[in-house]
Amino acid sequence: MTRELYTPRPLQAEIEAGLARFSVLVCHRRFGKTVLSVNRLIRAARETRRPDWRGAYIAPLYKQAKTVVWDELKRYCGLGLDGCTVKFHETELRADFDNGARIRLFGAENPDSLRGMYLDGAVFDEVAQMPHRVWTEVIRPALADRMGWAMFIGTPRGKNALYRLWRDAQRDPDWFAAMYRASQTRIIEAGELAAAAREMSPEEYEQEFECSFTAAIRGAYFGALVGEAEKTGRIIAVPCDPALPVHTAWDLGMSDSTAIWFFQARPGNTFAVIDYVEASGEGLDHYARVLDERRYAYGTHIAPHDIRVRELGTGKSRLEIARSLGIRFDIAPNIPVQDGINAVRAMLPLCWFDAVRCAPGLEALRHYRRAFNERMNDFSSRPVHDWTSHAVDAFRYLAVGFRQPGGGPRPPRAVNEYDPFGRTHERS
Structure with missing residues (x-):
């Protein structure tokens, strides 16, 4: 696999400058939030002075973590920067750094399988597809004695866990909250957005590209x-x-x-x-x-x-x-x-x-x-x-x-x- 050096886009750099211990990012599709969050974990693992630093990347399903995130993790953390080399364990979706740090991928479909570990940093990807208790009951306690940090990223799917975290983060001065709509970022060309708007339903477009929490949930029964x-x-x-x-x-x-x-x-x-x-x-x-x-x-x-x-x-x-x-x-x-x-x-x-x-x-x-x-x-x-x-x-x-x-x-x-x-x- 080709190794890449992460160079943040201007908006990604803006986010990195504002991140707090707990941060919630609501971003449109193709913003680059997965690359941003993977590289935050990698940087923390490389720079830690703890010999037992632990980071977690949590997707809604273990299969999603493997499909979407695993290749990104290998692409960006296998460069051997600063003399730090990384060993990848395919069966456990785990990256071991030679300074003792580890990053591991998890799925949230069985929240209690995440219990019992300690963490220094955690990324929640597509939080809208997870139960809120994965954070409050499982991961938040795992961060407590290490004063670990957490980052929540996703695109809305109604008023669910992501909405709750977004709303709470806006009210808490110790948290960082940011929303990036496609009409504002200009990451996706205007012509492509117009084509997407023609091909998608208004609710789908508002949800996926304009970060609407009130758009209807696609295919919802009730x-x-x-x-x-x-x-x-x-x-x-x-x-x-x-x-x-x-x-x-x-x-x-x-x-x-x-x-x-x-x-x-x-x-x-x-x-x-x-x-x-x-x-x-x-x-x-x-x-x-x-x-x-x-x-x-x-x-x-x-x-x-x-x-x-x-x-x-x-x-x-x-x-x-x-x-x-x-x-x-x-x-x-x-x-x-x-x-x-x-x-x-x-x-x-x-x-x-x-x-x-x-x-x-x-x-x-x-x-x-x-x-x-x-x-x-x-x-x-x-x-x-x-x-x-x-x-x-x-x-x-x-x-x-x-x-x-x-x-x-x-x-x-x-x-x-x-x-x-x-x-x-x-x-x-």
Whole structure:
């Protein structure tokens, strides 16, 4: 591979002069943000006086890190500048510098796999495609005792983790925040931008080139419905009604995440979704404690059909293990994913969500989307499996598996909209 010397463009140099310990860069496509951030890691690794300096480059998926970043890392850090040589480990996507520093690439699809390490510097690439907790629960603590730095780069995909970090960085004088739109930078020629604007939808162009956080998410199943819930005031503070049971709907994972929605069936054939929990790498005993700690009066617990599968290690199914812990599950019907998605679409207009406790789950519902096939220029019939999947799968089981007390089917639509504070609104 050809080795290259990094020479920053004027705007890249401007960014480097302004970087703080924590920095958020919202940049249009082809700005050069990946090259900028890779070279910040390389420079820090070369210049450190720590014999055990550690840097991480985190992409939404491990496969993305390998495809997009690995060649860039080898291209720029293999020059042997200042007598420093680098050894590359292909199987671990790791670069070892002869001064003891290391840079390693990771994927954020399994956040808890990143736990347990320390870091001196971290780059988050395409933050809009990651759950926010990768930063707050995993990487931020890993930087604490080393006073490490973090850099967040990406292009918007709605109001998600990148938007939250961007908004917070603008309010915090100790953070650096910058946005670079294609119409301002002139990195891409005007004629090429005009051609792109003709070939893309207005929402796509605004998102990819003008860094719009409000443009629609391409291929989103529920984005408009979640937006409607927000606009009509159904995402607010929703207290638990102590007179009603709290039901739960689960997506059960072992090596990946388990997600649980907590909800109540309320008057007017509506639903108050009062809480949400997601974690990974934990056994059912952990979630039994989670239920106990919340002290809700529980009704129905809904699980996916594969909870009956027996585990090789114990010979027991998770259904049996749950019963031994005092959790008795109803099993959601095993229906096609698309039918489950349609059930969620029918149910979302009936739901009120607690804005704080359900925020991570709502973020997933908003961003759950179909894959786009560039070759066929069309959307796939299947959803993308990423960080949004666990929350949405759990909500699918809620939509297809819950039955009102008495055994009757869940009503397909509401006559009235129920307000948790006692007001009732007639549908128009």
